[in-house]
Amino acid sequence: MADYLVVALVLLGVLLLSLVGLVVPKLRRRPEPRLPEAQAPTRVEERPVVPPVEAPTEPATGVVVEPPVVEVPPVIEVPPLDVPEPTAGRLVRLRSRLSRSQNVFGKGLLGLLSRDHLDEDAWEEIEDSLITADVGIEATREIVDRLRERTRVLGTRSTTELRALLAAELVNALDPTLDRSLRTAPKEGMPAVVLVVGVNGAGKTTTCGKIARVLVADGRSVLLGAADTFRAAAADQLETWGGRVGAETVRGPEAADPASVAFDAVKRGIGTGVDTVLIDTAGRLQNKIGLMDELGKVKRVVEKHGPIDETLLILDATTGQNGLEQARVFTEVVNVTGVVLTKLDGTAKGGIVIAVQRKLGIPVKLVGLGEGKDDLAPFEPTQFVDALLGTEPLARDA
Structure with a gap:
């Protein structure tokens, strides 16, 4: 009986120890007291994440790729325009x-x-x-x-x-009664049209540029027509002359129809309201019938806009009496109204002025006395004779 009691007590002790082992750990893990809201940690503001800049990758060839170079166009300086002196007294x-x-x-x-x-x-x-x-x-x-x-x-x-x-x-x-004025004034909304003709080698395109300077010097606004489409440099040369005095140049492609370029030049002159349209034509020999017929075509096409006011024939003073035959043929084709006599500074044959006028009844209106840009002067008989004789000016009633 006593033995059973001892065994029961031992079992009861083991049971109590087991219960204690289960309860004690739970009592140790007590929850931490909750902090008051005033002491709660503040939230750190989030910042945008900037992706790292990647270094430029190298191509498979191992060559470093350079960033593209932006080319700045050069500043083109426009040269100042020439202001030719008035032509009065130039001779x-x-x-x-x-x-x-x-x-x-x-x-x-x-x-x-x-x-x-x-x-x-x-x-x-x-x-x-x-x-x-x-x-x-x-x-x-x-x-x-x-x-x-x-x-x-x-x-x-x-x-x-x-x-x-x-x-x-x-x-x-020299017949001082001849009308030597250049008809370059516009009329009824139409610019005056001046056609410049001549043989090869007379200095026609250069003289045409000088005529433009004469007109600008006398107060006219000018537009140039580069109807010499056979010589490659003619249009460029004329455009250079015009650019110096602010005159626009109308040109066509190389070997274009000269009559078409001349027509477009007059049309442009009407649209822009200039005073004078000056048309340079290709040099031609007076004995070439085909070329002379082409010059006649230029005249007819231009006259669709209206009559041509002046047709100036460029003659080289050094050609002498041969210039008379040139003038005669050109007069028959395009009705020359005036002569521009060039290269008088390099010849002792100034009498060609008299011969041209007496033979053809065409007045010499301008004379070229040098290679300078303003060495083209309006012709005045008394001043010309005075210069030829080389002494003091003449009295007009001499």
């Missing part, structure tokens, strides 16, 4: 350029006329001098006959008096 300022012609008209003729005795041999020498200067046979005979008569009647012997007589006869031979 007087350029009189020294006629020095070679002065040897014939000035020193030569005045030396012959001032001899103590003017016999037949002296008068023949005077005739030869005038013919050599390209005055022409018919004009020379008339001038010499009038000089002989006046010197005989007046009995003049001094150099001053003889010079006055010679000057009067030369001015008379």
Whole structure:
């Protein structure tokens, strides 16, 4: 009985120890007291995540890729426009350029006329001098006959008096009554149209550019038409001349129809309201029928806009009497209204002015006396003769 009691007590003890082992750990894990809200940790503001910059990758070849270079276009400086001086009195300022012609008209003729005795041999020498200067046979005979008569009647012997007589006869031979003005004024909303023609080698395109400067100097606004489409550099050359004075140039592709370019130039001139349209044509020989017919076509096409106001023929003074045949053929094709005589500074044959006018009845309106850009002057007979004789200006009633 006692043994059972002991066993029961032992079992009861083991049971109690087991219960204690289960309860004690739970009592140790007590929950932490909750913090008051005032002490709660603040939330850290989130910042955007910036992705790291990746270094430029190298291509498989191992060559580093350079960033593209942005090219800045160069600044093109526009050159200032030229302002040509007014043409009034330009011939007087350029009189020294006629020095070679002065040897014939000035020193030569005045030396012959001032001899103590003017016999037949002296008068023949005077005739030869005038013919050599390209005055022409018919004009020379008339001038010499009038000089002989006046010197005989007046009995003049001094150099001053003889010079006055010679000057009067030369001015008379140049016919000062001819109208030498350039018709370049617009009319009824239409610009004046000036057609420039001539043979090869006369300096036509250069002279055309100088004519543009003459018009601008006299207050005209100008548009250029580059109808010389056969010579590759002609349009570029003309455009350069126009650009110096602010004149627009209308041009076509190389070998384009000249009549079409001329037509477009006048159309553009009407649209822009310029005063004068100046059309440069290709140089041509007067004996080439096909080329002359083409020039006639240019004239007819341009006249669809209206009549041509001026047709200027460029003549090289050094060609002498050959220039007369050139002028005659061009006159028949395009009705030349005026002559521009170039290269007078390099020739002793200034008498071609007289020959052209007497033979064709066409006035010389401009003369070229040098290679400078403003060496083209309006022609005035009295000033021209004064420059040829090389002394003091003449009185108009000499």
